[in-house]
Amino acid sequence: MAARTNETETLLTPAEVAEMFRVDPKTVTRWAKAGKLTSIRTLGGHRRYREAEVRALLTAVPAPREAE
Amino acid sequence: MAARTNETETLLTPAEVAEMFRVDPKTVTRWAKAGKLTSIRTLGGHRRYREAEVRALLTAVPAPREAE
DNA sequence: TGCTAGTAGGGTAATTAGGGAT
DNA sequence: CGTGTCCTAATTACCCTACTAG
DSSP states (O other): OOOOOSSSSOOEEEHHHHHHHHSHHHHHHHHTTTSOOOOEOOSSEEEEEEHHHHHHTTTOOOSSSSSO | OOOOOOSSOOEOOHHHHHHHHHHHHHHHHHHHHHHSSSSOOOHHHHOEEHHHHHHHHHHHOOOOOOOO
């Protein structure tokens, strides 16, 4: 599917991302400051995050078979 | 609030899982490393665990019988 | 304009990862 | 073989005040 523009680009607040990762909102801010997360700044200086990127990073290892 | 998390997936910290199992957090880490537990890593490298999976493992033994 | 909740920022304590030894 | 404890380094959580979002 061709990637549609960015009309449906959902932005998440620090609190939303923190809930998804089970961390403190300050930690999410720290990730953005470290360049680990794409942060979109509002005109007032607050950060917003891309839902698609967050969900991609939230992908876990679905129970690996076994390790030696 | 605009965005709503589609999957309200609750994650647990190593200390929480350790408390539920009455083991050391280090042991929980070993379980994750052995692939016995699904681990979701934060961007800082810390592990988070699925509450549903942990609770399923906690109620997985109705004590059938004790012999031998 | 004023209001409430959330966020930024800095600083400090607690938790976690990783390896190693018992 | 699995678990609990030791260590160091890194990450995260909670404290505060001021400003922004809606």
